[in-house]
Amino acid sequence: xxxxxxxxxxxxxxxxxxxxxxxxxxxxxxxxxxxxxxxxxxxxxxxxxxxxxxxxxxxxxxxxxxxxxxxxxxxxxxxxxxxxxxxxxxxxxxxxxxxxxxxxxxxxxxxxxxxxxxxxxxxxxxxxxxxxxxxxx
Amino acid sequence: xxxxxxxxxxxxxxxxxxxxxxxxxxxxxxxxxxxxxxxxxxxxxxxxxxxxxxxxxxxxxxxxxxxxxxxxxxxxxxxxxxxxxxxxxxxxxxxxxxxxxxxxxxxxxxxxxxxxxx
Numbered sequence: 001x002x003x004x005x006x007x008x009x010x011x012x013x014x015x016x017x018x019x020x021x022x023x024x025x026x027x028x029x030x031x032x033x034x035x036x037x038x039x040x041x042x043x044x045x046x047x048x049x050x051x052x053x054x055x056x057x058x059x060x061x062x063x064x065x066x067x068x069x070x071x072x073x074x075x076x077x078x079x080x081x082x083x084x085x086x087x088x089x090x091x092x093x094x095x096x097x098x099x100x101x102x103x104x105x106x107x108x109x110x111x112x113x114x115x116x117x118x119x120x121x122x123x124x125x126x127x128x129x130x131x132x133x134x135x136x137x
Numbered sequence: 138x139x140x141x142x143x144x145x146x147x148x149x150x151x152x153x154x155x156x157x158x159x160x161x162x163x164x165x166x167x168x169x170x171x172x173x174x175x176x177x178x179x180x181x182x183x184x185x186x187x188x189x190x191x192x193x194x195x196x197x198x199x200x201x202x203x204x205x206x207x208x209x210x211x212x213x214x215x216x217x218x219x220x221x222x223x224x225x226x227x228x229x230x231x232x233x234x235x236x237x238x239x240x241x242x243x244x245x246x247x248x249x250x251x252x253x254x255x
Contacts, residue, residue, distance in 0.1 A: 028162040033209055
């Protein structure tokens with residue numbers, strides 16, 4: 001069975017000390033009901049791609065997006081979201097070999113963009129990190 | 138009196154954080170049910186473009202003053218579930234200087250077999 005990348009990577013980030021120090025367990029796959037504190041939302045965007053050289057459906061490249069949100073303090077929002085995105089990037093960079101839920105063989109960080117979320121009023125500070133994570137069960 | 142007109146039995150399903158998380162880290166909400174009354178009036182009906190017969194309706198719901206209602210709640214009326222859209226309005230009567238009722242916008246999306254009378 002190919003691994004559930006969103007669940008595995010989310011769990012890894014929740015347990016990583018640098019990320020946990022900023023958001024505790026708020027690494028989730030949907031916007032939490034309480035949005036006053038920072039959180040990270042993990043989404044398979046553009047998605048999971050079986051590795052081209054894999055003869056069986058075994059090795060995948062998980063293209064994931066990490067929306068790193070600040071809390072509701074507008075004055076410190078950008079710094080908060082920026083720090084969270086950098087902690088996520090560093091944690092992802094350290095992930096090869098670091099989780100037992102799957103074998104992560106390689107991580108490529110894509111981009112880190114500052115895109116405040118206009119669904120909030122005022123727009124909530126957010127940095128979006130993308131990464132390609134090669135893994136198999 | 139307004140309270141005489143609010144005579145439709147309904148249930149408010151209050152979703153709150155349980156502290157338990159699913160495998161994706163999301164809180165698995167717990168639900169409590171509060172019995173009350175309301176008045177429900179349809180405001181808009183439509184079908185999204187596409188090949189599915191999906192109903193999308195919006196409603197005005199009026200509850201008694203003091204009703205505790207939040208955007209994360211849902212409301213059940215005659216066995217059909219409606220989701221709250223946005224925070225409700227505790228309507229204050231400027232003449233009496235007191236809240237006279239609570240208004241909320243509800244939305245229900247359903248297939249044709251899930252609709253009224255089915």
